[in-house]
Amino acid sequence: MLSRRLPPDRLPNRLTQAINLLRREHQPFIDLTESNPTRAGFTYPTDLLNDFSHVEALQYDPKPFGLACAREAIARDYGRRGITVDPSRIVLTTSTSESYSWLFKLLCNAGDHVLAPRPSYPLFDYLTKLEAVHAKPYDLDYDRRWTINMASLEKAVTPQTRALVVVSPNNPTGSFITREEHLQLMKFCKSHDLVLIADEVFVDYPLDERKERATDLALQETALACSLGGLSKSIGLPQAKLGWMLLGGPPSLCATALDALELIADSYLSVSTSVQIATPNLLTRGALIRQEIHSRIQGNLKTLYHEVSQQPSCQALVVEGGWYAVIRVPATQREEDLVLDLLQREHVLVYPGYFFDFSNEAYLVISLLPPPEVLNDALPRLLTVASS
Ligand SMILES: Cc1ncc(COP(=O)(O)O)c(C=O)c1O
Structure with missing residues (x-):
């Protein structure tokens, strides 16, 4: 019945299943994939719209x-x-x-x-x-x-x-x-x-x-x-x-x-x-929101570079612009297993590199939008799991 433009298999992958389970069980987790700026604690003027x-x-x-x-x-x-x-x-x-x-x-x-x-x-x-x-x-x-x-x-x-x-x-x-x-x-x-x-x-x-x-x-x-x-x-x-x-x-x-x-x-x-x-x-009027987002990601990137530099087995790749950062981590297990491990043990969600089709493993991708205190809390946990 359906056209071949759609993927034949639309079942949730293992990561989506794990996230759905945490949500069903009302278990909170830190979402370092948050890419929706309206959920990242920026100040939008109430009369903007x-x-x-x-x-x-x-x-x-x-x-x-x-x-x-x-x-x-x-x-x-x-x-x-x-x-x-x-x-x-x-x-x-x-x-x-x-x-x-x-x-x-x-x-x-x-x-x-x-x-x-x-x-x-x-x-x-x-x-x-x-x-x-x-x-x-x-x-x-x-x-x-x-x-x-x-x-x-x-x-x-x-x-x-x-x-x-x-x-x-x-x-x-x-x-x-x-x-x-x-x-x-x-x-x-x-x-x-x-x-x-x-x-x-x-x-x-x-x-x-x-x-x-x-x-x-x-x-x-x-x-x-x-x-x-x-x-x-x-x-x-x-x-x-x-x-x-x-x-x-x-x-x-x-x-x-x-x-x-x-x-x-x-x-x-x-x-x-x-x-x-x-x-x-x-x-x-949106200039103010843009500035707020920009200074948030600048600060978060600085934190990321500093934290990752403390962990010799991991490397933060150079970011020239945009809302994301890539961390190279030891390929001691498959990216998917590592990301599931991080979610289940530390309740921290990141993207596995393969979502973006990196040519080899292992990379983790995070959003730079979350509030600084969220990143400060999650990064040491992420780096401990990734380098263990
Ligand atoms: C590179 C890139 N292009 C386009 C989009 C989508 O933009 P829009 O919300 O305008 O469809 C995104 C969303 O994350 C993106 O990362």
Whole structure:
């Protein structure tokens, strides 16, 4: 009855089963996978969402790419990085996931390929399969920082490849694309006739002072490219359900892509009028939430580097940006067993590296969002179990 776009087996894995058991038994645990900013103790002004009930939202004026007030506000917001953006190149969606879905509809026939980084965001598998597209991995290598393995990119590309996905900073490796890599990637896209899809949802959270990082990756003239952003990360408001795509590249290709995207967007008209009316104010007032999240993750990363440096058998990998950190731990048991052990013995939940498709074991991934006291409590327990 069901399509092959869905995974045949949707049973909970061992980790989900263990979490469900703890919840059923009302046993508390420390969740170092918490990625929902609205559950991480940040201060949201209580009247932040008042504009959702603005009287203007009573008028329905459907616009496939979104209302001008919201698109212009997003274009202005790029000014924080000193960039001028044309609002007519901005397309609103309800989320980054929806942006991916529309881009795959735009670019891919059933069975086509897109290149996606490994390790990276686990949802790619579903987002591609749900559009009848194959995600083909290319590798990121770690040697004091993560870099793109260009040879693996060349190896992964086929005549059926339509797009190259990059995530910068990446989830969970926290690595930014450098300017040098950006140039190489654009040449690669041009020579293979690919579109660059640049997921930059964490761009507002740099965590070191590197000068060579590239941002706003769509803004170049070599090949068609699309940069993805959204309120869920930029102001910690996933429930507002607003994402956007910024198109860049040769003007004639942008015009063709926008023309076709309009048909897709017009078929769904999915973004609510309320959030669009609220967007100008949300972007202004959300700066405070962004700052609070940023200083939390900066502090937590410092704590992590310090605590892990006390435990010689473990290593905190360098994080350049984003909300996650990776800890390399001794591979004395399978990651899944280690994570279950940690949950059952110490009631601390972390992600196993294999969720993100690391090429070898053993890695643990944690969110940097939890309150500092939670991290301070959990880290020594995590490191004791991981190094035993
Ligand atoms: C790299 C990356 N892209 C996209 C998303 C999803 O963003 P949205 O909430 O806008 O769909 C996430 C969520 O964690 C993410 O990590």
